[in-house]
Amino acid sequence: MADTTASTTSRTVPSHEDRPVYVIGGGPGGLAAAYALRARGVRAVVLEKSDQVGASWRNHYDRLHLHTTRRLSALPGLSMPRSFGRWVARDNVVRYLEKYAEHHGLEIVTGVEVSRIEPAPGGDGWLLHATGGRELTGSAVVVATGFNHTPRIPDWSGRDGYTGTLLHAGEYRNPAPYAGRDVLVVGVGNTGAEIAVDLVEGGASRVRLSVRTAPHIVRRSTAGWAAQFTGIAVRRLPVRLVDALAGPMAKLSVPDLSAQGLPRPSTGLYSRVNEGAIPVQDVGIIDAVRKGKVEVVAAVEGFEDDKAVLADGSRIDPDVVIAATGYSRALEGMVGHLDVLDGRGRPVVHGGRSPRNAPGLYFTGFTNPISGMFRELALDAEKIAKTISHHTPSPTPR
Numbered sequence: 001m002a003d004t005t006a007s008t009t010s011r012t013v014p015s016h017e018d019r020p021v022y023v024i025g026g027g028p029g030g031l032a033a034a035y036a037l038r039a040r041g042v043r044a045v046v047l048e049k050s051d052q053v054g055a056s057w058r059n060h061y062d063r064l065h066l067h068t069t070r071r072l073s074a075l076p077g078l079s080m081p082r083s084f085g086r087w088v089a090r091d092n093v094v095r096y097l098e099k100y101a102e103h104h105g106l107e108i109v110t111g112v113e114v115s116r117i118e119p120a121p122g123g124d125g126w127l128l129h130a131t132g133g134r135e136l137t138g139s140a141v142v143v144a145t146g147f148n149h150t151p152r153i154p155d156w157s158g159r160d161g162y163t164g165t166l167l168h169a170g171e172y173r174n175p176a177p178y179a180g181r182d183v184l185v186v187g188v189g190n191t192g193a194e195i196a197v198d199l200v201e202g203g204a205s206r207v208r209l210s211v212r213t214a215p216h217i218v219r220r221s222t223a224g225w226a227a228q229f230t231g232i233a234v235r236r237l238p239v240r241l242v243d244a245l246a247g248p249m250a251k252l253s254v255p256d257l258s259a260q261g262l263p264r265p266s267t268g269l270y271s272r273v274n275e276g277a278i279p280v281q282d283v284g285i286i287d288a289v290r291k292g293k294v295e296v297v298a299a300v301e302g303f304e305d306d307k308a309v310l311a312d313g314s315r316i317d318p319d320v321v322i323a324a325t326g327y328s329r330a331l332e333g334m335v336g337h338l339d340v341l342d343g344r345g346r347p348v349v350h351g352g353r354s355p356r357n358a359p360g361l362y363f364t365g366f367t368n369p370i371s372g373m374f375r376e377l378a379l380d381a382e383k384i385a386k387t388i389s390h391h392t393p394s395p396t397p398r
């Protein structure tokens with residue numbers, strides 16, 4: 001069925017006849033893949049559920065900057081302007097993504113959410129079920145729906161009965177609504193750490209940061225050397241070696257915050273990355289914790305009598321709880337039936353490889369690399385385009 005209702009920035013709307021490659025998601029990963037395919041003469045159509053490209057970046061909090069460098073965050077075929085500076089602000093990331101789509105004249109259909117992918121009847125290509133009963137058949141499919149897809153708040157006991165303000169970090173924009181208020185931020189990934197600092201600077205009366213496992217903290221840049229450079233340099237080294245090197249480096253560059261509740265982690269830096277926890281890049285958290293402006297408290301276990309119950313048995317009574325507790329990939333509904341996900345709900349392969357039982361189905365953006373996600377998205381885009389342009393196999397019906 002041709003899509004006639006969804007808005008589009010492009011000239012044509014996909015039809016059954018020409019079987020393009022469908023790219024699901026108009027974030028940096030999807031846009032890069034679409035460009036790389038087009039550059040190799042393969043027609044690619046991006047299906048984006050929201051009404052504009054870069055939806056995730058439009059919704060991130062105001063003060064966010066890329067912590068990867070401008071040059072190493074550019075997507076294939078278009079550099080980011082120098083005027084964006086070394087650490088690109090969120091608004092400029094959005095501008096760049098808009099410009100990227102326009103500059104390359106990408107075919108993008110917005111307002112279309114893909115709910116399920118299955119082998120096309122006859123085994124030739126993939127059938128996509130999308131918003132409004134649409135059925136679209138592509139010769140291949142690139143899934144680029146984002147690592148940070150669906151906000152996840154732990155199923156804390158007593159959560160439903162809690163009457164205080166509880167929100168996910170994905171809903172946080174800036175500190176203005178929290179000025180003069182007592183806020184508990186739960187989770188010390190990059191997002192939780194930066195929101196805590198933002199709240200301090202924005203005038204919250206008290207900011208506590210709930211930490212289950214102390215994170216590795218690294219300086220974003222030391223004497224001009226970006227942490228990302230190190231991430232790229234060590235990426236292919238043995239995990240134990242990187243763990244061994246990272247310990248002394250951390251001691252040199254990051255003060256001991258044990259007295260403030262953030263001891264140095266017992267598990268090595270790269271081992272933690274492999275468990276899914278990338279290091280926290282310091283954009284003010286070290287100073288804020290050292291000066292007591294952000295108070296570290298134990299992990300939240302649940303809620304009782306409108307108080308947060310912490311793992312050390314204490315109970316605290318903040319005005320607001322912000323759960324910086326991550327996201328899920330939420331790929332189960334779309335591809336769970338194809339047996340292409342691992343136990344954590346992540347695709348079993350990514351980049352230029354398709355799962356063995358699902359040839360022609362590609363995934364990008366579902367790893368959390370130490371070298372920077374934009375950079376990996378750019379590399380994956382080229383690999384996917386190269387494979388597809390050489391060979392677009394047919395899926396085996398299951």
Ligand SMILES: Cc1cc2nc3c(=O)[nH]c(=O)nc-3n(C[C@H](O)[C@H](O)[C@H](O)COP(=O)(O)OP(=O)(O)OC[C@H]3O[C@@H](n4cnc5c(N)ncnc54)[C@H](O)[C@@H]3O)c2cc1C
Pocket residue numbers: 024025026027028029030047048049050053054055056057060064065066067068073112113114115144145146147148149191364365366372373374375377
């Ligand atoms: C706060 C934060 C800061 C980050 N900072 C950096 C950084 O500094 N450097 C770096 O390299 N990486 C960073 N990342 C990681 C990563 O680069 C970004 O998350 C990036 O946006 C991922 O791009 P993506 O295209 O894979 O996913 P997204 O940008 O999330 O795009 C996915 C798109 O798919 C759409 N979509 C989802 N489901 C469907 C569906 N079913 N049908 C159709 N469309 C759908 C969404 O609307 C969205 O537009 C950061 C992530 C976060 C959360």
